[in-house]
Amino acid sequence: MTPKSKAQDKSNTNKARTRVSKTYKLFIAGKFPRTESGRYYAFTAQSAGSSFKANICTSSRKDFRNAVVAARSVQKSWAAASACLRGQILYRLAEILEDRRDQFIGELILQGASIKHANKEVDASIDRLVYYAGWSDKYQQIFSNVNPVSSSHFNFSILEPTGVVAILPPAAEENQCGLLGMISNIAPAIVGGNTCVFLTNEKQPLTAISFAEVIQASDVPGGVVNILTGSNVELMALFASHKDVNSLVHMEKSLEDNKKIQELASENLKRVICRSEMRWHENIAESPYMIEETQEVKTTWHPIGN
Amino acid sequence: MTETHSSLNFDTGWQYAPAPESTEHIQIDKQYKLFINGEFSAPQQGKYFTTSNPATEEKLSRIAQAGKSDVNRAVRAARNAYEQTWSKMPSKERAKYIFRIARAIQERAREFSVIETLDGGKPIRESRDIDIPLAAAHFFYYAGWADKLKYAFPGAQVKPLGVAGQIIPWNFPLLMAAWKIAPALACGNTVVIKPAETTSLSALKLAELFQDIDLPPGVVNIVTGDSSTGAALVEHPDVDKIAFTGSTSVGKQIMHSIAGSHKKYSLELGGKAANIVFADAPIDQAVEGIVNAIFFNQGHVCCAGSRLLVQESVAEELCFKLRERMQTLILGDPLDKNTDIGAINSKVQLDKIQSYINIGIDEGGQIYQSSAKLPNKGYWCPPTIFTGMAQSNRLVQEEIFGPVLAIQSFRTASEAIDKANNTAYGLSGGVWTDKGSKIFKVTSALRAGVIWANTFNKFDPASPFGGYKESGMGREGGIQGLSTYLSMELSNDA
Known part of the structure; x- marks a missing residue:
């Protein structure tokens, strides 16, 4: 173990000192509330030899509702921030994550990653934030157009954010240890002016809540990203059915879950985006098309003449 | 609000004399069958319904009611045409068929306008100046895309989806058919389309036109009928994409009913602008x-x-x-x-x-x-x-x-x-x-x-059309209208 990652080991090095452990809470509207339900589940380290334990909030329907309210209330102002500013804020996320990389390597290990993988995942996560930061003032230029209509009108189409994006977690599979999958879905949503509510995989709550601390330290306005922990099965239906959510991103592979999600999403015609086949560590898992997926096309006409 | 006497009364002294468009050159058959695999084919259950002129309540024709087995036949024809003809045809050749459709509509514009007005009740001024010219223009626009698709999606490879099932409303019958068929064909798909029950005639005239221009059989199939025909098309397992224009409540039902399937969908629904x-x-x-x-x-x-x-x-x-x-x-x-x-x-x-x-x-x-x-x-x-x-x-x-x-x-x-x-x-x-x-x-x-x-x-x-929120999803028209008829693959290059 390198000295750096040793420093991140949650075990106590000084036997005489009682360790102060972090309470993992939710992240809603830029604050860290506990779940209103008072429910929790126990997380235990997946890495051999670690005795790390944490009680993780089991979010309720009301927590989710609060998160959607928070996301909705800042969506307009976040979308109104200049593209350049949104890019700088995403870049700032990358800076702070780089700064805290050892903490995340430690938590990824607790979530079951090898040291090698944890390093690779943190690297890729930082790079992905930089990648999307760079798109902030460019995707519009790729996807917008002036349309050559036959009548005497000036006509153009631009992208606008779809609004509030709910994101269900990637599966906790090998090579997907919780940080990269989360960032790969949050970044394209928010760089395009959406706000989001992200649900963490039950097995990967540590990096998600710690990333919330990175968000809080990075000039991302409160409410732009909200992060919940809890029962994925219980919250999936709520995410898919909430009437004030515009888009739903999910990575469910099973036919049954896909069916259930789309059925519930049809109640208010949510845009459903399925990213079940993504290999998050590869370049293929980042593209401006992932920004476009949570955008609407607006076309404006104006007469040319007097 | 107080009743006011209009000062803009143009109808004095100089009366508007009637100026009706002639219907003499219009050929409407007594009965129309389904258009499957390039031929008119009777519905297997032998059912027909009446279509009439809403301005006079006069009967115009009898239209075939497609049942499940007819929809099956149409989808099979579309699948065969996709696999054997349309997807194998060089895109430049595909384009030329779509250009032909545009030209043929222009040539028969008067006839289409009158039929649209007879069957749907809309003023001839609108069908003549808007519906039909725009329908032809739509085929013209998308014809040109057929061999240029790679330029529309930078950094990605695109492929057609296969068979598109399309359901259109009665307000702009031919124009909606054009909005649906033109991009589907340009992107290399084949089509099964269901016109609205009250306005099937212009789509059936379009079928005659497809025969005239030698569009390969099965590339576009037209199944007339009521909502049960639409449901059979939506639920058909061998349809790869559903494009629907209609009410928000039906749009929600469609999204619900195809949940869990591989079907891509685009929905143009209601509005309250x-x-x-x-x-x-x-x-x-x-x-x-x-x-x-x-x-x-x-x-x-x-x-x-x-x-x-x-x-x-x-x-x-x-x-x-x-x-x-x-x-x-x-x-x-x-x-x-x-x-x-x-x-x-x-x-x-x-x-x-x-x-x-x-x-x-x-x-x-x-x-x-x-x-x-x-x-x-x-x-x-x-x-x-x-x-x-x-x-x-x-x-x-x-x-x-x-x-x-x-x-x-x-x-x-x-x-x-x-x-x-x-x-x-x-x-x-x-x-x-x-x-x-x-x-x-x-x-x-x-x-x-x-x-x-x-x-x-x-x-x-050239102008994309489609809604936010419960007005639907996806766009029709313009470069944006292509993506709902294609699947996209990215490469892993850095």
């Missing part, structure tokens, strides 16, 4: 815009400007001018070239509109209707406006799909924006002001897919 008129707008132009927004095609338009938000200081003047203008609208024989307001498409739709008019009265709105004399036969509704509407009224929140306008006033731009956005829909919107910066402020704040500033109800194949 607000036309926002500021005090600094050119009022006379705005009145023309409002009339065009709500009375175009009898208000049977998903993007109709069915709400009017007018700034308080000019509300009275504008409503006066609007009432005056309504009195000059000529309602009657849709085949007459002077007609502004044609027939309501069906008895069912007329009943629905009437019920909403009653709701508006019950909700306390003040109704004003043009005093146009309604013909004795057929389905008719005079241009109707309601003032004194509140945001929570059903007339403000729900789509009527008829010539009924709900009027509200506002004081500030932000109030107008809030009211405009306060429905479940988000298809279109209108803004009227002489101030450029205000146009951009308001058009950017409206949550809708198509915004007309100082104009309304303009359409073009």
Whole structure:
């Protein structure tokens, strides 16, 4: 173990000192509330030899509702921030994550990653934030157009954010240890002016809540990203059915879950985006098309003449 | 609202003589079969339904009712055509077939216009000047895309989906067929399309046209019928994409029913667009815009400007001018070239509109209707406006799909924006002001897919069309109209 990652080991090095452990809470509207339900589940380290334990909030329907309210209330102002500013804020996320990389390597290990993988995942996560930061003032230029209509009108189409994006977690599979999958879905949503509510995989709550601390330290306005922990099965239906959510991103592979999600999403015609086949560590898992997926096309006409 | 005597009475001294479009050159068969695999084929259960002229209630023809087995045959034909012909054809050759379709529609434009007006009730002026030319233009536009798709998706590879199942409404029958078929074919898919029950004729004429231009059999199949035909198409396991234009409630059902399948879908659904008129707008132009927004095609338009938000200081003047203008609208024989307001498409739709008019009265709105004399036969509704509407009224929140306008006033731009956005829909919107910066402020704040500033109800194949929120998903028209008929693959290059 390198000295750096040793420093991140949650075990106590000084036997005489009682360790102060972090309470993992939710992240809603830029604050860290506990779940209103008072429910929790126990997380235990997946890495051999670690005795790390944490009680993780089991979010309720009301927590989710609060998160959607928070996301909705800042969506307009976040979308109104200049593209350049949104890019700088995403870049700032990358800076702070780089700064805290050892903490995340430690938590990824607790979530079951090898040291090698944890390093690779943190690297890729930082790079992905930089990648999307760079798109902030460019995707519009790729996807917008002036349309050559036959009548005497000036006509153009631009992208606008779809609004509030709910994101269900990637599966906790090998090579997907919780940080990269989360960032790969949050970044394209928010760089395009959406706000989001992200649900963490039950097995990967540590990096998600710690990333919330990175968000809080990075000039991302409160409410732009909200992060919940809890029962994925219980919250999936709520995410898919909430009437004030515009888009739903999910990575469910099973036919049954896909069916259930789309059925519930049809109640208010949510845009459903399925990213079940993504290999998050590869370049293929980042593209401006992932920004476009949570955008609407607006076309404006104006007469040319007097 | 006080009754005013119109000062814009053009119909004095110089009377409008009838100027009906001739129907002599129109050939409508007594009965139409289904169009499957390039041939007209009888429905297996032998069922037919009647299609009639909504302006006269006269029977026009009998149309085949496609059952499940017919839909199966159509999908099989489309699949074979996809695998054996259409997907193997070089894209340049595919393009030329679509160009041929465009040309053939132009050549037969008069015939299509008259049929569209006979079967659907819309004024010949509109079918002649809008529906049919735009349908041809749509095929022209997408024909050119067929061999250029790689330029539309930078960094990605695209492939056709396979068989597209398409369901279209009765308000713009041929134009909606063009909106659906043209991009599907250009992207390399084959098609099974279901026209609306009350307006199948122009699609069946299009089938004749496909035969004339030697479109390979099975590339486009047309299954006529009611909603059960549509359901059979939506649920068919060998259909790869569903494109639907129609009501929001049916759109939701479709999204629900294909959940868990591999089917891609695009939905063009309802709307409740607000036309926002500021005090600094050119009022006379705005009145023309409002009339065009709500009375175009009898208000049977998903993007109709069915709400009017007018700034308080000019509300009275504008409503006066609007009432005056309504009195000059000529309602009657849709085949007459002077007609502004044609027939309501069906008895069912007329009943629905009437019920909403009653709701508006019950909700306390003040109704004003043009005093146009309604013909004795057929389905008719005079241009109707309601003032004194509140945001929570059903007339403000729900789509009527008829010539009924709900009027509200506002004081500030932000109030107008809030009211405009306060429905479940988000298809279109209108803004009227002489101030450029205000146009951009308001058009950017409206949550809708198509915004007309100082104009309304303009359409073009190069211009993407489609809604936010519960007005649907996906776009039709323009470069954006391609992606819903393609699957995309990215490469892993750095």
